[in-house]
Amino acid sequence: MKYYFKMAWRNIWRNKRRTLITTASIFFAVFFAILMRSIQLGSYGNMVDNVVQAYTGYIQIFDDKYKGDESIENSIKLGPNMLSEIEKDENVTLALPRLESFALASSGNQTKGVMVVGTDPERDDQLTGLSSKIVQGDFLRKGDQGVLVSERLASYLKTSVGDSVILFSQGYHGVSAADLFVVKGILKFPSPDLDNKMIIMDLPLCQEFYSAPNMISSISLDLKEEKKMNQTVKNLQEKLGDQYDVRSWKKILTQLVQQIEGDNAGGLIMLFLLYMIVGFGVFGTVQMMTAERRKEFGVMVAVGMQKQRLGGILALEMIMIGFLGALSGAVLSLPIVYELYIHPITLSGETAETIMSFGMEPIMPTAWEASYFFSQAGVVMIIVSLAVFFPILSVTRLKVSKALRA
Amino acid sequence: MNIIEIKDLVKIYDDKKTVPVTAVNGVNINFKPGEFAAIVGPSGSGKTTLLNLLGGLDEPTSGEILIDGKQMGNLNSRQKIDFRMHNIGFVFQAYNLIPVLTAKENVEFIMHLQGQSKKARDKRSQELLEAVGLGDRMNARPGKLSGGQQQRVAVARALASKPKFILADEPTANLDSKSTETLLDIMEKLNIEENITFIFSTHDARVVNKARRVITIEDGVVVEDKER
DSSP: OHHHHHHHHHHHTTTHHHHHHHHHHHHHHHHHHHHHHHHHHHHHHHHHHHHIIIIIOSEEEEETTTTTOOSGGGOEEOOTTHHHHHHTSTTEEEEEEEEEEEEEEEETTEEEEEEEEEEOHHHHHHHHOGGGGEEEEOOOOTTOOOEEEEHHHHHHHTOOTTOEEEEEEEOGGGOEEEEEEEEEEEEOOSSHHHHTTEEEEEHHHHHHHTTOTTEESEEEEEESOGGGHHHHHHHHHHHHOTTEEEEEHHHHOHHHHHHHHHHHHHHHHHHHHHHHHHHHHHHHHHHHHHHHTHHHHHHHHHHTOOHHHHHHHHHHHHHHHHHHHHHHHHHHHHHHHHHHHHSOEEOOHHHHHHHHHTTOOSEEOOOOOHHHHHHHHHHHHHHHHHHHHHHHHHHHTOOHHHHHHO | OOSEEEEEEEEEEOOSSSOOEEEEEEEEEEEOTTOEEEEEOSTTSSHHHHHHHHTTSSOOSEEEEEETTEEGGGSOHHHHHHHHHHHEEEEOTTOOOOTTSOHHHHHHHHHHHHTOOHHHHHHHHHHHHHHTTOTTOTTOOGGGSOHHHHHHHHHHHHHHTOOSEEEEESTTTTOOHHHHHHHHHHHHHHHHHHOOEEEEEEOOHHHHHHOSEEEEEETTEEEEEEEO
C-alpha cells in the first residue's frame, strides 16, 4: 500500500501548477463555505439567544387549552412543588412562572391597552437579564407593590418613577380588576413592540390584581443544553400529563423559525453552487489526468497491473488533492472563525438600528462547532469521490491495445 | 516442446464505421524456448497486431494461441492480466517507463505486483540494471536518462518477473546506431544466459541480422519463416 501511496503522491506533483490550482479551488471552497456557514449559523444562534433570552425561554409550559384561547381563564394552578418538580429534570436549570394578561392603563389624561406580566423578579432576571433593561428607577424585589413600565409606554402615559398608573381589567372568572400602582422603574426593551406595552410586577401582586391566587399563565424554562431540548419537552410532557402543553421555543416562535429556515435554505443553495463549481473543477482535473496518461495506464495494465488497482491509484491521487485542499481550508479558516466567535462583527448605522428594533443585538458572531469543520471537509471529500467515479470507471474499461496507441 | 503455438489466427478490425480490415489472416507459427526471433514486414503488415494478440492485449477474431499448452482464449480479463504479469515481458517502441518512478523502481514495478519481498526485489533489480549497464543510474528517473538508457531499463523491467518470453515491438525504432547495437547485445546476452525467448517486430536491418529466426509477414499472412 505504501508503494501505491508513494506513486500517487509523485503523480499528483507531475503537473505542479494543475495540482496547485485544483488544491486552491478546493481550499477556497472549504474556506469560504466554513466562514459563510459559520457566520450564518452564528447569526441564527444569536437571533435565537436574543429572542429566547429576551422573554420566552427555551421551553414554556401552558394549560392545554391556552393555545387556542390565550386568556387568564386558561391559566395553570401553581402547586407548591410544581417548580421544584420541573427543575428536577437534569436539563432544566430554571423554571420561571408568569401570569400574563391585558389591561387598560391610565395616567393623567392618557390611556392605553397594555400587557401586564406578573413574574418572579429574581428568576426572571436570571432568565432574561431583566434588571439590565432598567433605564430609570429600581428593579423589582419580591413583595414589591410597585410596577416596572416599559420606556415607550411610560413616555406615552407621561409617567416617570414615583408616579402612579391605574390599571383596569377583567380578572379571573370575570371579576373586575382595578388598582393603582406606583411606578418603581422604567425598562427599555429593544423590541418596539414590547417597549410599547409592558407593565411588569411581582407575581403575587399580579395574582391579587386579577383575583387569581396561585394562578399562572405559563412557566418558562432555561436549559443546560439546547441540543437536548426536544427530549426535555418529551420528558416534561410525560411527567406533567395531558392537561399541560409543553412547547419548545420553535413551536412558540414559528415566525422566527420560518425566517431562519428560509434564510438557511438560501445559504445552502449558495453552498451547493460553490461545491458544484468545485466539483466540476475537480472532475476536469481528473479527466485531464486520465486522458494524458492513457498510454501509461495501457502499459501498466499490459505488464500486469489490474485495472481496479490502477483505478485505486487514480482515486488515491484525487483524495490526496481533495484532502490537501480541504485540510488547509479548514485549518486556515479556524483562527478567523474563532476570532469572530470571540469578537463578533459589530454592525452600525441603519442596519444596526433595524436589527435592534427586532430586539436583537446588532452583532454577527460565528458558530464555533468542531463538527461543522469536519462536515464541510467531509462534503468536499464526497464531491471528490463523485468527480473521480466516472474517470475511474473509464480506467476499468480501458482497452489496452487502444491505450498503447494513444 | 513449443512455448507458443499459434493456430489459424485471424484478426479483423471491424468498428462498423469503416471497411473491415484483416490485420492477421490465418497465421500458424510455433516458438520454442530460447528463440531470438524477428517478425518483419512493411508498415501495416500486421506485425504489431500479431504481437498484441500474442501478449493477450487484443482479442483474436478466430484461431487459437497456446502458451505453454494453455489456451489464452479461455482466460477472462483479470486472469489474462495475471497471466501476462507472470509469463510475458514487454518492451515498447517508445520505452513507456513510468515517469514518476526511478530506473530501479520501474524494474521493481512488476515484482511489486507479484508481491515479491523487498530483499528479492532489490537483488533482482540491481542484477538486471547492472546487466544492462545501468548499475550507476539506478536512482535516475526516466526524464534524466537518454533514449537508449530508457530502453535498456525497459528491457530490465521486462525481464524482472522472469517471464517465459519477451515481446518487443520495434524496440530500436527510436534509438541511434550505437544505442541499438548496445541494446541488441544486451538482449542477445540475456537471451542466452536466461534462456528467455525474445520475439521482436521490427523494420531494423540490424535487429534482423542479429535474429536467429526471421518471420516475414505481409498483409497479415506469413510469407516466409526462416531459421539461421
